[in-house]
Amino acid sequence: PVALGIETNAAINTGFNGGRAGATVSNGAVASPPTGLNSTTGFGASIGFGGSGGGGGGGDSSGRRQVEAIARMSVKTGVNAPIFDxxxxxxxxxxxxxxxxxxxxxxxxxxxxKVVTDSFKINRLFPVQAYAIPIVASGRDLLACAQTGSGKTLAYLLPIIKMLLDTLSTDNTVFNGVCYPTSLIVVPTRELATQVYDQCTVYFKPVGLKVQRIHGSIQHAHLVKCLQSGAHTLVATVGRLKDFINRNLVSLARTKLIVLDEADRMLEQGFQEDVVAFMQSADQRRQVIMFSATYPHSVQTLAGSYLAQDYLFLSIGRVGKPSPDVTQEVREVSQGDKVATLLALLAEFRDLEPNGFGERKVLVFVERKETANLIGMLLCDKGFEATNNHGDRPPAERQRAFSEFRSGTTPVMVTTNMMSRGIDISGISLVINYDLPQDDSSYVHRIGRTGRCGNLGRSISFFDPNADGPLAHQLVGNLRSAQQPVPEWLETIAEREGCSGNGYGGRGRGRGEYRDIRRGIGRTVDIIDDSFGLGVGGGTFQPRPADVPNEDDWS
Incomplete structure (x- = not known):
């Protein structure tokens, strides 16, 4: 049983603008999601180009509408983007x-x-793009580490386009019923696969390249049909990719470039055997690119077995730490008061604008799937347009929930850590940790769904002193590292608990998670101190060398 404390009085001070806890009745329901998007193919396939796959076909007017639809849901450059300088x-x-x-x-x-600047409103070159793009374009293997919301996806998509246009001698990527993609992008979740697929679709369309995707939310027969039309780039989740390779529907024998997005999760959390399987089936001359927000020693060691011996390691900014653009707040809330506090928070947040949530969205993170179900249904019952999402939902419902949250149809989503990685959705203004995660990395990834690409965001975490004491130490550290106020009560608990080894502080976030563990190789450290410009011939930047610590200082 999950203790929710539903009986608690909802009239709790939330600290936004003193709003009320009322809500307008909604027609949404978690158990029976509203109809609309194609539940068998998901949102990306509904608006993708050329019917079966992105890249080709479609009239100019419909193509523009599809580009605009995808761009609307993507994060634009924010007011704090100059901080990356x-x-x-x-x-x-x-x-x-x-x-x-x-x-x-x-x-x-x-x-x-033109798609980059006009459709997605990306008006500057971010550091991860400035450094990673020439590395990928030069054919080098890369292990890249950058904070959430820093523009990693574009850093590999644009070089992929260049590689495809430079090397393709034929558009035929299907032979004897087997699809031979020229490039492969592997991600840990179907939600991230949908997001990356949609972005590929938009960027590939002007040059006629084809992209396909395979993941668990799409019917098998539909996936096979799409693959028969060919794929210059294939976006896939690990398990479904392995299945299609075993069925001889996909071959990596001619794949020139492989990207592992959120690679640390795939190499740490039970995907290792599947990753080994498809990497061994690929052409051993392929180029491998790995992107993530952290790289612990164990993951770097494992990743090294897939990379060329002379691979480059790139680390950008406050890796493994919360973005300074996210205002973090920790509130002392007992388990029995969590529901009432959440209801009051959401009502007040909604009532800040006359049109309700408008284009703003809220992600509510919980630790258990059962809690996601119960809280999602409760919010709908209380009149909020809300949904829930987690790994146990049927694939079609899971894809629909993601699509409707992404498009803004349902502005509130209750979810597990499944939605904490890589998800880049426009309008997420508030992240609520209803339950605190049990490791620091998950905390950083969760609140990193807001405050992306220089936009401002806010996170509010519920801290139950009876259950979350061991997490206090690192929460204090996260707040201080972002130069944000620390509540006195939280400092008191952190001092009492110390670094007990049972929470964030015990596991720690060593420098090895964002520093190259190899020894005896050249290191360059730059400080970016000028404008990055527009990326289309505008301003430029000049890196300034910084002092590099002694070798003994690296751990």
Whole structure:
């Protein structure tokens, strides 16, 4: 049984603007999601180009509408983007390509750059893009580590486009019923697969490239049919990719480039055997790119077995730490008062604007799937347009819940850590930790769903002194590292608990999670201190070398 404390009085001070806890009745329901999007194919396939897969077909007017629909749901550059102009960049390895100064230097067609600047409103080059794009474009293997919301996806999509246009001698990627993708992007969840697929669809369309996706929310027969039309790039989840390779529907024998997005999760959390299986089936001359927010020693060691010996290691900014653009708040809330506090928070947040939530969205994180179900249904019962999402929901419902939250149809989602990684959705203004996660990395990833790409965000975490005491130490550290106020009561609990080894503080976040563990190789540390410009011939930046610590200082 999950203790929810539903009977508690909801009239609790929330600290927004003194709003009330009322709500308008909604027609939404968690058990029977509203109809609309195609539950067998999901949102990406509904608006993708060319029917069976992204990249080809579709009239100009419908194509523009589809681009606008995807771009609307993606995070745009925010007011705090200039903070990335004062950031530390560490690049490790030999024969390092210099960073680019504008997107024009990549060599992709202007039609693609127009999508970047006009549709997605990306008006500057972020450090991870400036450094990673030339590395990927040069054919080097890369292990890249950058904080959440820093533009990692575009850092590999644009070089993929250049590689495909430079190397393709034929559009035929299907032979004897087997699809041979030229590039492969592997992600840990179907939600992230949908997101990456949609972005590929938009960027590939101007140059006629094809993208397909395979993951668990789409019917098998539909996936097979799509693959028969070919795929220059395939976006896949690990398990479904392994299945399709075993069925001889997909082959990596001609795949030139493989991207592992959120690689630390795939190499840490039970995916290792599947990753080994498909990597062994690939052409051993392939290029491998790995992106994530942290790389512990164990993951770096494992990743090294897939990468070329001379791979480059890139670390950008406050890796493994909360974004400074997220205002963090920790509230003392007992388990029995959590529901009432959540209801009051959501009502007040909604009532800040005359049109309710409008384009704003709220993610509520819980630890248990049962809690996600119960809280989601409770919110609907109380009149909020809400849904829930977790790994035990049927694939079609899970995809629909994600799509409707992403499009803004349901502005509140209750979810587990499944939605904490890589998800880049426009309008997420508030993240609520109804239950605190049991490790620091999950905390950082959760609140990283807001405050992305220079936009401002807010997180509120419920802290139950009877259950969360061991987590107090690192929460204090997170607040201080972001130069945010620490409640006195939280400091008192942290001092009492100390670094007990049962919470964030015990596990720690060693420097090895974002520093290259190899020894005896060249390190370059730059401090970016000028404008990155527009990426289409605008302003430029100049990196300034910083002092590099002694080798003995690295742990």
């Amino acid at each position: 004062q950031i530390e960049v560490e690049l490790t390895g030999s024969n390092k390509p210099p960073p680019i100064k504008t997107l024009q230097e990549i060599g992709v067609p202007d039609s693609v750059l």
